[in-house]
Amino acid sequence: MSFDLSLVKRRGDTLIAAHVEGGEGVTVLFGPSGAGKTSVLDMVAGLLRPDEGHVRVDGVTLFDRAARIDLPPERRRAGYVFQDGRLFPHLSVGANLRYGERRAPPEARWIGFEAVVDLLGIGHLLARRPRTLSGGEARRVAIGRALLAAPRFLLLDEPTSFLDRARREEVARAIEDVRDRLKLPILLVTHDQGEAERLGTRIVRM
Numbered sequence: 001m002s003f004d005l006s007l008v009k010r011r012g013d014t015l016i017a018a019h020v021e022g023g024e025g026v027t028v029l030f031g032p033s034g035a036g037k038t039s040v041l042d043m044v045a046g047l048l049r050p051d052e053g054h055v056r057v058d059g060v061t062l063f064d065r066a067a068r069i070d071l072p073p074e075r076r077r078a079g080y081v082f083q084d085g086r087l088f089p090h091l092s093v094g095a096n097l098r099y100g101e102r103r104a105p106p107e108a109r110w111i112g113f114e115a116v117v118d119l120l121g122i123g124h125l126l127a128r129r130p131r132t133l134s135g136g137e138a139r140r141v142a143i144g145r146a147l148l149a150a151p152r153f154l155l156l157d158e159p160t161s162f163l164d165r166a167r168r169e170e171v172a173r174a175i176e177d178v179r180d181r182l183k184l185p186i187l188l189v190t191h192d193q194g195e196a197e198r199l200g201t202r203i204v205r206m
């Protein structure tokens with residue numbers, strides 16, 4: 001089992017609740033704007049504290065309110081790809097990727113620079129600055145940077161939003177490759193039904 005989540009959080013007037021028991025592959029959080037999908041990713045990453053519940057990934061407890069366990073984000077080892085990518089604008093693509101790699105403790109590294117570059121097809125972009133990339137290229141680089149930090153699991157927040165059809169296809173294929181070749185547990189947020197069905201091994205409605 002990969003994700004075992006039971007989360008309750010009140011934010012303003014909204015009560016966010018999510019229950020996920022997933023196997024391998026991609027678990028999709030699907031639902032309308034404001035349902036709390038990004039908040040769930042933040043709780044799994046350790047950026048937002050749930051009011052109740054637990055977060056377990058591959059049998060490791062990252063948070064358990066009752067047992068008073070609350071690992072800090074850096075010990076959870078999430079590869080969190082935010083909706084806007086958040087590449088460093090002043091660094092080249094290659095330097096953005098190397099930044100991810102430096103965050104990984106050497107003994108934890110399980111994938112190398114060349115393997116990530118090949119998997120995501122970004123070798124021709126290494127010298128470029130983020131502002132010169134297309135939306136799809138930037139998303140693939142952000143996924144690459146997250147992978148190089150040797151995550152135990154990936155959190156992808158609306159990875160194809162604000163992209164045109166061709167770029168959506170490019171990013172969806174990259175996620176399929178990560179899913180099928182790396183066997184990393186992935187929690188992915190979308191409000192696009194087609195994308196949920198295409199990428200999700202299972203869909204959790206919120």
Ligand SMILES: Nc1ncnc2c1ncn2[C@@H]1O[C@H](COP(=O)(O)OP(=O)(O)OP(=O)(O)O)[C@@H](O)[C@H]1O
Pocket residue numbers: 011012014016031032033034035036037038039040191
């Ligand atoms: N910092 C905050 N303080 C108070 N309420 C917040 C805060 N951030 C988000 N919320 C509220 O929490 C709820 C869930 O927000 P969240 O961003 O997790 O939803 P979402 O499903 O990811 O939405 P979207 O698809 O629009 O990104 C919303 O009602 C939102 O208004």
